[in-house]
Amino acid sequence: MPLDLVTNVLIAGVLTGLVYGLMALGLSVIFGVVRVVNFAHGEMMTIAMYAAVLLFAQWQLDPFLAILPVAAVFFVLGYLLQVWMINPFITRPEYSQFMLLVAVAIIMVNALLMVFGPSARNVQVEYQLESFALGPILFDKARVYSGAAAVAVSALLFAFFKFSRSGKAIRACADNYLGAKVVGLDVKHLYGLTFGLGSACVAVAGCLMVLLVDVTPLLGPGYTLLAFVIVIVGGLGSMGGALLGGVLIGVSEAMAGLFITPSAKSMVSFALLILVLLFRPQGLLGRRT
Amino acid sequence: MTRGMNRRQFNKALAATAATTALQPFGIVRAQSSKLKVGVLLPRSGVQSFFGQSCQKGADLAPGLLKEMLGVDIELMNADTETSVDTARTRAERLIQEGANVLVGPFDSGAAGAIAQVCEQRGVPFVINIAAAPQITEQGYKFTFRNFPTSVDLVRNGLGLMRDLFQATRTAPRSAVFMHVNDTFGQANAKAIGAIFPTLNYLPFKIVDTISYDPAAKDLTVEVSKAKATNADFLLLVCRVNDGIILRREMVKQRWNPMGIIAPGNPGMYEDQFYKALGRLSEYCISNVPWYDPKSDLANTIEKAFDRQNPKDKLMFHALNVGYTFEALMIAADAFKRAKTTAPRELAEAIRQTEIRNRMMLGGPIKFNAKGQVDGNLSACIQNLNLRPTVVLPAAAAEAKPVFPVPDYRKT
Numbered sequence: 001m002p003l004d005l006v007t008n009v010l011i012a013g014v015l016t017g018l019v020y021g022l023m024a025l026g027l028s029v030i031f032g033v034v035r036v037v038n039f040a041h042g043e044m045m046t047i048a049m050y051a052a053v054l055l056f057a058q059w060q061l062d063p064f065l066a067i068l069p070v071a072a073v074f075f076v077l078g079y080l081l082q083v084w085m086i087n088p089f090i091t092r093p094e095y096s097q098f099m100l101l102v103a104v105a106i107i108m109v110n111a112l113l114m115v116f117g118p119s120a121r122n123v124q125v126e127y128q129l130e131s132f133a134l135g136p137i138l139f140d141k142a143r144v145y146s147g148a149a150a151v152a153v154s155a156l157l158f159a160f161f162k163f164s165r166s167g168k169a170i171r172a173c174a175d176n177y178l179g180a181k182v183v184g185l186d187v188k189h190l191y192g193l194t195f196g197l198g199s200a201c202v203a204v205a206g207c208l209m210v211l212l213v214d215v216t217p218l219l220g221p222g223y224t225l226l227a228f229v230i231v232i233v234g235g236l237g238s239m240g241g242a243l244l245g246g247v248l249i250g251v252s253e254a255m256a257g258l259f260i261t262p263s264a265k266s267m268v269s270f271a272l273l274i275l276v277l278l279f280r281p282q283g284l285l286g287r288r289t
Numbered sequence: 290m291t292r293g294m295n296r297r298q299f300n301k302a303l304a305a306t307a308a309t310t311a312l313q314p315f316g317i318v319r320a321q322s323s324k325l326k327v328g329v330l331l332p333r334s335g336v337q338s339f340f341g342q343s344c345q346k347g348a349d350l351a352p353g354l355l356k357e358m359l360g361v362d363i364e365l366m367n368a369d370t371e372t373s374v375d376t377a378r379t380r381a382e383r384l385i386q387e388g389a390n391v392l393v394g395p396f397d398s399g400a401a402g403a404i405a406q407v408c409e410q411r412g413v414p415f416v417i418n419i420a421a422a423p424q425i426t427e428q429g430y431k432f433t434f435r436n437f438p439t440s441v442d443l444v445r446n447g448l449g450l451m452r453d454l455f456q457a458t459r460t461a462p463r464s465a466v467f468m469h470v471n472d473t474f475g476q477a478n479a480k481a482i483g484a485i486f487p488t489l490n491y492l493p494f495k496i497v498d499t500i501s502y503d504p505a506a507k508d509l510t511v512e513v514s515k516a517k518a519t520n521a522d523f524l525l526l527v528c529r530v531n532d533g534i535i536l537r538r539e540m541v542k543q544r545w546n547p548m549g550i551i552a553p554g555n556p557g558m559y560e561d562q563f564y565k566a567l568g569r570l571s572e573y574c575i576s577n578v579p580w581y582d583p584k585s586d587l588a589n590t591i592e593k594a595f596d597r598q599n600p601k602d603k604l605m606f607h608a609l610n611v612g613y614t615f616e617a618l619m620i621a622a623d624a625f626k627r628a629k630t631t632a633p634r635e636l637a638e639a640i641r642q643t644e645i646r647n648r649m650m651l652g653g654p655i656k657f658n659a660k661g662q663v664d665g666n667l668s669a670c671i672q673n674l675n676l677r678p679t680v681v682l683p684a685a686a687a688e689a690k691p692v693f694p695v696p697d698y699r700k701t
Contacts, residue, residue, distance in 0.1 A: 005518040008543075012510045118334040120531050122566070129541045129570075140510075140542050213507040214531065218335070257511030262502045263471055265511075 001258070004136035009254045011139060015147035017250020019208050021243035022150040023223065024230035025157065026201035032237030033174040033194040036086055036097050040105035041202060042223030047108060048074060048206025049215040050116060056123040063123055063207045064149065070207055071200040078199025079192040086195065087188050105220065112217035120214035128211060146208040153204050154243055157197065161239070170194050174237075229269055233276045235286020244284060248272065324362040325625040327618060328384030330394030330404060335372025336505050339530050339562045340396050343607040344418060347614030348393070350594045351622070354615075358590075361622040370400050378403040385411050390631040391621045393614070398422035399473035405433040414624075414637040418617040419610065421554075422477040426662040432637050436616055436655050436663040438579055440477040443554030444485055446668035447577035451551060452491050453682050454575070454670055458693040461493040462522035462548055468512065468536070469527035470504040478527045478555060497521050504529045513539040523548040523694075526558075533557035534566045541570060541698055548694035552576040559671050559678035561606035571673050573695035580651055580669035580680065581608045587649045591615060605678055612649040619645065620655060651686075 027041045038044075051070045055061040085104075089097045125142075132139040161167035173180040173190050181187055213219075226249070231237075234245025249269050256268035276283060329348045332341035345367070352363050366389050370377035377400035381392055385407070391414045395401055401420035408415035409430050417425065417435040421443055426435050438446065455461060467482065469475040479499065486496065498519045502512045513536060516524065524547050528536060537550075550573075552558055558574040581588050595604045595611065604611060624639035625631065645655040653665035670682035674689055681691035 002518055005514055009511050009514050012514075016508065016510075113334070118338040119562070120534075120566075129538060131542050131544065133544075138543060214535070219507070254511055258515065262500065262506070262509075262512045262515075 006258065007137050009258045010251065011137070012143060013251035013254030014247055015140070015143035015250075016212065016254070017247035018147040018150040018243070019205055019212065019246070020226065020230055020250050021234075021246020022154055022208070023202055023205035024227045024234070024246050025154055025239055025242040026198040026205065027227045028231045028234070028237055028239060028242040029157070029201065030195055030198035031231070032239070033170055034082070034086070034090070034191050036090065037101070038195075038198065039098060039101035039224060040108060040220075041227050042225070043105045043108040043112075043220035044074070044199060045202045045206040045209065045223050046112060046215060046217065046220040048203040049210040049219070050112065050121070051203075052207045052210045053121045053123055053215060056125075062125055063210050064145065067149070067204050067207045071203040074203035075196040075200040077196075079196035081199070082195030083188065083192040087191060090191070105224065109217055109220055112220075116217060118216060118218070120216045122214040123210055125211070142211040146211055149208055150205070153201065154239070157201065158239060160197070166190070166193060226269075229273050232283055233273055235283025238283065238285040238287070241283050241285035248284075324364050325622060325631060326364050326366055326388055326390045327621055328366045328368060328381070328387075328389030328392040328394075329614075329618075330368050330370050330377060330380055330384070330392060330400070331614075332372040332396055332400070333367075333369040335370075336531060337372040337397060337529065339560060340419075340556065340610060341369070341372075343560070343610035344394075344396055344614040346595065346599060346602075346607055347418075347591075347611030348618060350591060350598060350611070351615055351618040354590065354594055355619060355622045358619075359622050359626050361626050363618065363622050363625075370395050370397070372397070374399045374403045378407055381407040382411075385413050389413065390625075390633070391416065391636060393617045393621060394418055396420065396610070397472075397474065398425065398477060401425050401435075402473070405430055408432045412633050414621070414633060414640055416617045416620050416640065418614040420474070422473050423481075424477075426660045430661065432633070434620070434640050434657055434661040434663075436620060436666070437613055438554075438666045438668070439662065440474070440481045440554070441485065442664075442666070443579070443668065444478060444481040446579075447553030448482075448485065448489060448492060450577040450668060450670040450682055451553070454551075454691055454693060455493065457682060457684070457691055460548070460693055463494055464497045464519070464521045465494045465523050465525045466516045466519045466521035467496050467499045467525045467527075468516055469499070469501055470529055470532060471501040472504050472529075474555070475501065475504065475527050478553070482525075482553065494522065496525065502532070504532050506532055506535065509536050509539050510543075512536070513543055513545065517543055517545040521547060524550045526550050526552050527555045528552065528557040529555075530557045530560045530562050533563060537567055537570055537574070546697050550574045552578070554578060554668065556609060559606075559609075559673065561602070564606070564673070564676050568676070570698055571676065572698075573692055574673045575681075575691070575693070576671045576678075577668050578671060579609060579613070579666050580671060581612045581649050582651050582686070585647070585649060587647050588612075591649055603677075608678075609650075616645075616648065616650060616655065 030038050048070050052063045052066045055066045089100055127141040130141045169185050170190050173187055230245035230249050231242050234241030252268050252272055253265040256264050331344050355361055366384055368380040377395050381404040393416050396419045398420040401417050402425055415433045419437050421440040423439040423441055469479045500512050500515055559576050564571045592604045620643055628635045628639035651667040655663050669680050671678045672681045680686050680688045
């Protein structure tokens with residue numbers, strides 16, 4: 001197997017994995033704090049992808065520039081979704097939460113089908129078909145920019161949780177729900193803030209992903225499943241784990257396609273998931289509860 | 290002059306009503322209908338939605354045109370297979386329960402196999418518009434008919450046209466990398482190429498690698514990287530439309546400029562969506578596919594009706610889908626006209642006796658062999674030139690000369 005082929009595929013896997021990681025980061029943040037698993041995560045990303053497509057079609061707005069408005073809208077929608085719909089379910093059994101979010105996901109997919117139809121849509125920016133060359137090694141420009149943006153947004157999120165007062169308050173809620181209430185934190189507002197941040201994260205991932213793949217309404221469930229695989233491999237609730245999981249899944253899919261057969265990509269992801277569940281159930285960077 | 294119904298008349302009417310009700314499930318009364326109910330199964334959503342919607346345009350033309358041509362009333366009962374074999378099966382069951390006299394469709398080989406099983410069990414005729422897997426008409430089915438080449442015929446015709454292409458352009462590529470989708474259709478094509486290619490001594494190239502991929506794949510980076518690494522002279526490609534678009538873009542990203550991309554008998558690269566999504570990058574792709582005869586009377590009639598019904602569209606972008614779907618419905622209507630009944634057995638027997646010479650598609654008359662297969666459907670070599678599918682071979686039907694090897698995409 002030629003080395004440049006392996007290197008090219010490896011680089012593509014890492015860069016795609018970073019965007020996967022950002023997508024899963026949203027899921028991980030929401031679960032880590034609110035303890036609700038967002039089963040509509042992939043569907044939310046699909047909506048963000050459509051938003052980027054519409055902004056491009058209407059005003060030729062580059063998906064990188066679309067990140068700000070789309071993330072802002074998603075933050076508000078995520079906040080409202082948490083405060084109005086999910087908060088009442090926080091104390092209910094997990095199957096109720098599950099059914100609620102699955103229902104939200106189904107509504108999203110069908111609404112997208114009704115509005116946009118089943119055909120694939122995309123954006124066509126100039127750099128999308130270009131690549132940087134370093135000898136025989138090619139770096140797909142859209143992937144490089146998307147990977148860099150994913151890292152930057154993840155770093156911002158880390159910084160927010162580490163250094164800001166709201167971030168520290170959210171972490172306090174995650175560590176000790178009762179203690180946070182006792183010291184007077186507005187837990188419901190902080191949960192809303194967290195869901196909003198998770199939604200904004202997935203919105204950014206959607207804007208980046210639309211540069212890499214065409215969007216169809218039926219893309220959502222597959223991405224929800226992929227996000228689960230990533231956060232379970234990385235460690236549910238661990239932000240670093242989500243990024244690491246994303247890169248691992250991206251690379252393992254790419255390598256499986258290269259060394260086994262392209263049809264075996266998903267098989268390898270799930271094999272990795274089973275191994276992690278067997279030997280490190282809390283995930284690679286997760287904490288044992 | 291009668292003032293009302295007497296006891297005997299009332300008893301007769303009651304008996305007739307009872308008999309009608311009792312016999313309805315067995316289709317005895319239904320068989321006397323003056324209208325043929327045709328269940329049209331197509332993938333109008335899902336991965337193959339573009340093809341399904343394209344075929345639907347052909348189906349929608351049929352009731353009006355067939356009434357004019359044959360004086361036959363047909364009623365379409367449309368159903369969406371959602372590009373799923375299981376859904377195709379359940380929709381076929383439901384259409385039959387709802388009174389469909391004959392089923393037509395479904396564009397896809399996997400779905401066609403499932404529908405054929407249902408139709409055999411229920412004894413309802415099934416006319417396949419497009420589906421190439423040979424096994425569908427190798428099962429000894431009595432109610433399944435196909436007016437579309439099998440993948441073996443598609444590949445044989447396609448490879449034959451490849452020889453003509455190389456002769457016409459005085460080229461002799463030495464190697465090809467073969468990429469194909471791994472659905473039923475793609476695997477049937479791969480199997481046919483594996484069986485036929487080694488027996489041909491007139492093609493100058495070798496297949497250096499075979500790479501299969503999922504037609505629903507969102508990203509084909511790895512697949513294209515592998516194909517590029519073979520350094521093959523050209524790409525032999527069995528694709529669908531969405532994956533064809535993704536693959537073409539990926540080739541550009543990876544700066545891979547082979548002598549050309551040639552499809553040996555599959556759809557994808559001459560479809561409207563391919564041009565719309567890729568623009569100039571769609572140029573010069575070659576498809577050796579069953580095609581329509583633009584000079585035939587029926588093609589002209591259909592083109593006029595198509596333009597009326599789809600003023601913003603062009604028949605050439607849907608020719609294969611519209612043509613074969615319309616012909617499938619024409620076969621059903623023609624059989625109904627001759628059988629003068631919707632009784633399934635009589636209708637199936639009439640379909641078996643079909644002989645239609647006035648066709649839209651290239652090839653001999655529509656005439657089914659003992660297996661329910663029409664032999665003699667022909668292919669043409671279509672190249673994307675100036676953002677439209679252009680016949681470049683056979684020379685007799687050619688609208689332009691073939692271009693091979695193709696220029697670098699940056700110069701197109």
